[in-house]
Amino acid sequence: MSLAESIDLFADTQTVAGGSSGAPSAAIERSSDVRRRSGALDFGGVVTVVKRMQGRPESSATVAIVDKGVVEVFLEHMQALSERNMLDAALDYVFDTMDRWFDKGSFELSNRVLRAVDPSRTHEDLLIGLLTISHTARSHLTARADLLARAREVLEHRLGVRQANRALSGLE
């Protein structure tokens, strides 16, 4: 699934939270509702996204069932906003979501996100944002130090050592 399609999923589809594969049912929530209560993504399992195919009668709607991990959904959404040059929206998404995860004590989920971040394909502002929002919770985040090291390597390559040091100052 492309990143653009994943964005469309958020915009146009319905999401079943917590299921592994089920068909649409009363348990279905609109994805906007799920995202509004972003804690709903915080069950450490799988989000099942049910995509109604456009242009077909609802009674016979063909659905594409795609199981996506919470981590993958988070990172794809962040990257999709970034690729649309919506960096501030991407940062708001990262700060808001991770802040809620921390609030709920979901540090293992946060660690999985930090481990899964690929600095080489992540905008430097988002790398700094991830390290900033995770800074005060760092004692709970075993994966953060490794992300910091990987981010430093990439930032030194992109910005030079001096600017990388400046950008990372205090985030250690």
Place this chain on the structure above:
Amino acid sequence: MARVWIHQVAPEESEEQAFTAVALKQVGRGQYHIGIVHRRDRGLIDLLHLAWHHDLKNEPLRPGFVVVDPDLSPPRARSVAAMCRLVWQRHQSGGLPYGIKYTEGRFDARTADLLLEGQTCGLTCATFVLALYASCAIPLLAVDTWKTRSDDVAWHRRVVEILRQTGASLEHLESVEAEVGCARFRPVDVAGGCLVDERPASFEAATTAAVGVLEILRTLSKDGSARKRSQ
């Protein structure tokens, strides 16, 4: 590049890069107010500030503020702006308590709550700015170097009195009264600290740098003329 300037333009969309800085204004004789200006790409410049007890505001920056740029790297500035939006989102309805003692408070990323240590019971406009930057791992001032000054206590007592007049709870009043006599972090100290390259700025370095900011504020209060100064 200018690190201090007088903001003269009416709120409008800007095509410039996202940024953050501090902005302060004279609000009375020897009285100044400070907040954090922050902007998205192609957005308005907003001023996030603790106006008073449980009165946090986020509003377009009006002309007449002196803006002081702490010269952060662009990615850090963008994250501070994002933190401003998060803190505003979380605290716009309940605001934050007003108190006069500051011991490196910060907003906890675990809860977005304000964390204060010891007997500290709230923030001033100046320590709100310190706490927000500290939450982004940017300590503007070396808090443990701060000194008490002769007129601090008079200002503390005035704060307690105004809190009393404006209906603060008895419990909160007692907590703030217990803080009277502590070192005061003034708005111009924070602005001065933004101009010190070696962070966190010591008391001596920040108060020395603040002299230039004060001079601009005094000039502004005299004539309000449009100008931009480099420092």
